[in-house]
Amino acid sequence: MTAGTGRPGSRLQAHVPNSRRSRRWRRVAQRWCSHALLYMLMIVIAAVLVFPGFWMVASSLKTKGDLMTLPPRWLPSALNWQNYTAPWENLPFARFFMNSALITCMAMLGAVISSSFIAYGFARFNVRGRDFLFLFVLSTMMIPDAVTLIPRFILFARLKWIDTYLPLTVPFYFGSSFFIFLFRQFFSTLPRELDDAARIDGCSYLGVYARIILPLSKPALITASIFSFLWNWNDFLGPLVYVHSLEKYTAAIGLLFFQGQHYAEWGQVMAMSTLMTAPVIILFLILQRYYVQGIALTGLKG
Secondary structure: OHHHHHHHHHHHHHHHHHHHHHHHHHHHHHHHHHHHHHHHHHHHHHHHHHHHHHHHHHHHOOOHHHHOOOOOOOOOOOOOOHHHHHHHHHOOHHHHHHHHHHHHHHHHHHHHHHHHHHHHHHHHOOOOOHHHHHHHHHHHHHOOOOOOHHHHHHHHHHOOOOOOOHHHHHHHHHOOHHHHHHHHHHHOOOOOHHHHHHHHOOOOHHHHHHHHHHHHOHHHHHHHHHHHHHHHHOOOHHHHHHOOOHHHOOHHHHHHHHHHHOOOOHHHHHHHHHHHHHHHHHHHHHOHHHHHHHHHHOOOOO
């Protein structure tokens, strides 16, 4: 009886670990399947996003015959580096790129300095009406840029700034609402005890801003610089409206002018588009870590 009654219990005890093991393997298999599906989806999305850039670079090295072939060739049959050299002989693209670099650097410097200084006041000074004024600054982000284009053109025309770089650079020295918000959110994450310690040591408010706040805000500064570089380097409407002389064209306007003259030379157009896109990609790859850190930290406190 004792031996007979022990057999069902032993079978049950052996069945319980097996069932647990099967459930464990089932969970592991489900986890692996979900991760595999997620990675496949990410690969598909990345391929869709990367494909235009890949096609632009590949087309910049193709001959005219490869570009007109149907079905289209994914890769050039022979590397045609002449697409990168011929446009420089027809138009002063070196001057165009220098103009874009000059405008971008001046606008970026003005936007970062002025916006960080204004955001320092919003983040550190408790004065009456501060929050209302900050909301008023943020509300300007909802105004489309095209709405103020005509008033700004009339203003700059009366100031005799047309066909100069002043309309493209000077307004950035009065702050940008987006950058003010970005810096203010980041400055709010910095402990006020640092300001108090610096003030006790005799540091002025301007000294606190220059010696304490800015050195600790490298991620926010780099993030704002990347955004400003991207917007100004790729700006098309501003130079098109305010700049009229050929020698003052930016790279974006010069590329459009070149495309109008050499409509059938798509290889050369793609080559110049690649050169225009390269600085933005290189800058982002170099500063990617600070960019992600700056975006993440600006949402911690507000």
